[in-house]
Amino acid sequence: MPMTVTPAPAHRAGLLETAAEPRGLKALPARALPDLAQEIRDFMIEKVCATGGHLGPNLGVVELTIALHRVFDSPWDRIVFDTGHQAYVHKLLTGRREGFERLRQAGGLSGYPSRTESAHDQVENSHASAALSYACGLARAHQLRGEDRRVVTVVGDGALTGGMCWEALNNTGGATEPPMVIVLNDNGRSYEPTTGAAATHLAALRGRNSTAGNLFRSLGLAYLGPVDGHDLPALEHALRSARDLDRPVVVHCLTRKGLGYVPAEEDEADCMHAIGPLETSTGKPRKPGGRSWTQAFGQEIVALGAEREDLVCLTAAMRRPAGLLAFTRAFPDRVWDVGIAEQHAVTCAAGLAAGGLHPVVAIYSTFTNRAFDQLLMDVGLHHLPVTLVLDRAGITGPDGPSHHGMWDLSTLAIVPGLRVAAPRDATRLGELLREAVDVPGPTAVRFPKATVGPDLPAVARVDSFDVLRRAPGKDVLLLAVGPLAEPCLDAARALGCHGVQATVVDPRWVAPLGEDLLAYAAEYRLTVTVEDNVATGGFGARLAHAAARAGGTHHVLPLALPERFLTHGSRRELLSTHGLDAVGITNAVLHRHTQLEASR
The missing domain is CATH 3.40.50.920 (Rossmann fold)
Structure with a gap:
């Protein structure tokens, strides 16, 4: 893999001007591509550090995205990203360089693929594990319509912890299915290192352990790899081979999240997965932020955990973003990261409650939509003492329509017996969280992605x-x-x-x-x-x-x-x-x- 590089002090357009559209990118000689990749990294570091956004995931897919757009003919060929926060390089190579000045700001570029921005964006996919199902449907539609169009899905190893991926793979395998290229972007992480049996199997494939078998081949899919996800000639060769197989195929690419920016590579937490505005030279925030609602919850749940041995926590691949890092350190045997599997998290919590514990499921409000059936039938129907803690409730901000938590008060209120609390300040967050875990039935506590305001005492x-x-x-x-x-x-x-x-x-x-x-x-x-x-x-x-x-x-x-x-x-x-x-x-x-x- 390439050596670590430090960012240029400011971006200077060069090859990026030529490669601003797929046609220009395809015309570049192969010898120019490493320099292009460096220009892209310099650009990403400069622009994303200025506005905030998903930096680490995009630094890891620079070569992969270049190769995709050289081998396939977007938008005729469909490239679907799962999840879309790794699509910045794709945006850059499809005519949207100028839009990065206002990335994730009102009137500027979305931080995810957006069909209103470009014909190259197939779906606004920012909830993980869904892209393979989109791709399955697209491939079948093209086959029935007699269209010679390729469907390519870029899916991370983190997304493979979600059940929808396996439902789609189960429905896709077999030589009689229409052609589909599944690019497995394996960096060993979602936010934190990927967990579970699927992650263990991928590690065996990365190590070329022949005794481990190959689950993808067992499901009827062709498999190519592992491929160095930063080796452009190897990537192009693998993708062309996959395209020519004319059947569903997995191309297993090994990438490094945050590659090319030292502060991201050295960030053990999440390789600068998502950042606010930073000083490019140091990777430090440009201005210190106030105490967030997430931090306030994190402190309260640790205090509750010390008081109640029956209190346990679950999260869906978001231990740190959901405020459970301190709880994990204090009570490592009482917290579970179930992967990107919200449905499983809620029903597993129901089982924990039935077993005599009080589970707290820390999750983003928007992702509770995925687990509504489980909340209604597995928790609500049995009136089990499960507490949902809904971060990012209400208006979330820069992440846009898929991440606003603006439906929870409507959906949760129809679950019989479920009580929902909305604290106005940090003191009330602690107060209502304590009340919630004392209720002998289902509860939820919601709060926004924001700095906690001043305490507002009652008269x-x-x-x-x-x-x-x-x-x-x-x-x-x-x-x-x-x-x-x-x-x-x-x-x-x-x-x-x-x-x-x-x-x-x-x-x-x-x-x-x-x-x-x-x-x-x-x-x-x-x-x-x-x-x-x-x-x-x-x-x-x-x-x-x-x-x-x-x-x-x-x-x-x-x-x-x-x-x-x-x-x-x-x-x-x-x-x-x-x-x-x-x-x-x-x-x-x-x-x-x-x-x-x-x-x-």
């Missing part, structure tokens, strides 16, 4: 909810979900300047709706709910439904996210765009209040 506790600001009269009630309590308090102060008095309440537990909260809201002429969840089925919609069933004259105005996929941008920008900041809340209340006054 009173009324039954199960907190009153954060009490105004005279019963004119307007603001019900704030989680961290949106802060802009609600700001809005209440602004409303006072307009002669509108608003009380602010934090429900704490947002599902199911408590009778005490419903009775309290019914005392107000206008109740406004504020949440970063879709409006349909959310907290506000359920409160409005309950109010309508109860009758009465009070009005409910739900402020929530629209029922569409939202693009990438900062959390602050997106909340403001959709009226969930102090200004938007104030304007919405004033507008409705004016309407109500006019109707008197």
Whole structure:
């Protein structure tokens, strides 16, 4: 493999201008390709360190992506990435170099493949383990339509810990299936080193251990490799051979995550898998960040683990990103990384609960969508004490539509007996997490990807909810979900300047709706709910439904996210765009209040 290189101080366009489209890349002589690969690495280091993004995965696939675009004819031939965070080099070689100035920022390039950006992007694939199923369908469609188009899937060894990959492989193997090239990008990691029996088998294949057999061949797939994923001639030869086999084939490529940038190569945690803006020369953050919600959870779960020997944790290949690293160090025999297998994680948690333990499943909100059946039927139906901790709930920001956690309040609320908490600050996170693990049934605690704001003390506790600001009269009630309590308090102060008095309440537990909260809201002429969840089925919609069933004259105005996929941008920008900041809340209340006054 190539020697480690240090980044150039600034990118200077050269061969990249020629290789900005696949046609120009194919025209380059083979002797120019190592220099092109170096230019790409310099470019990636400079641009991604400036904006933040997925650096390590893309530094590891430079030669592989060059080879793919020289051997196959994108977009006629379909190249599908699993997952799409390794597609930056693909974007660079398909005409999007200028867009990297605003990577993952509002109006700029997506951090994942995007069909709205380019015909070269086949699917917006950022949930792992799905690409092989896409490819299986595409290959069959081309076969039925009589089209001579190749389908290529780039799948990581980490993604092979997910069940969908094996469902697709089981459905794809055999010489009678349409041609499909499966490029196995094996760097031995997802975030951390890949775990499980599949990882052990890949290690045996990497070591050319003939006694281990070959699972891919046993499934009816052809197999080529292992191939040095940074050796361009070897890669092109292997890919051309795979293309010419005219059947489903695995090309096993060995790559190094973070290759070419010393700070990434030396990052034992995750090889700079995903970074914020960094100083290129040092690999250190450009400005220190505040305490995150993830860090706050990590501290609380360790404290709980010390108090309760029955508390155990599970995560789906995200021990560090989900805040479980400290818990792992403190209680290594009480935490399991199940790989990218959310369905298995939830039902395994159900088994742990049935066995007398209290499992905490730490997972991103968006990934709970994959395990809904397990949550409903394996946990909910049996009313088992499993606690979900949903990181990245609500507006996530730069990762875009696939990573916003904007559905959980709608989906979780329909699971009978499941209680959902939304802490407004770090103190309430600890408080509600403790309450959640004491509940003898299923619970969830949700919080965003953000810096924890200041503590917001209550002026009173009324039954199960907190009153954060009490105004005279019963004119307007603001019900704030989680961290949106802060802009609600700001809005209440602004409303006072307009002669509108608003009380602010934090429900704490947002599902199911408590009778005490419903009775309290019914005392107000206008109740406004504020949440970063879709409006349909959310907290506000359920409160409005309950109010309508109860009758009465009070009005409910739900402020929530629209029922569409939202693009990438900062959390602050997106909340403001959709009226969930102090200004938007104030304007919405004033507008409705004016309407109500006019109707008197």
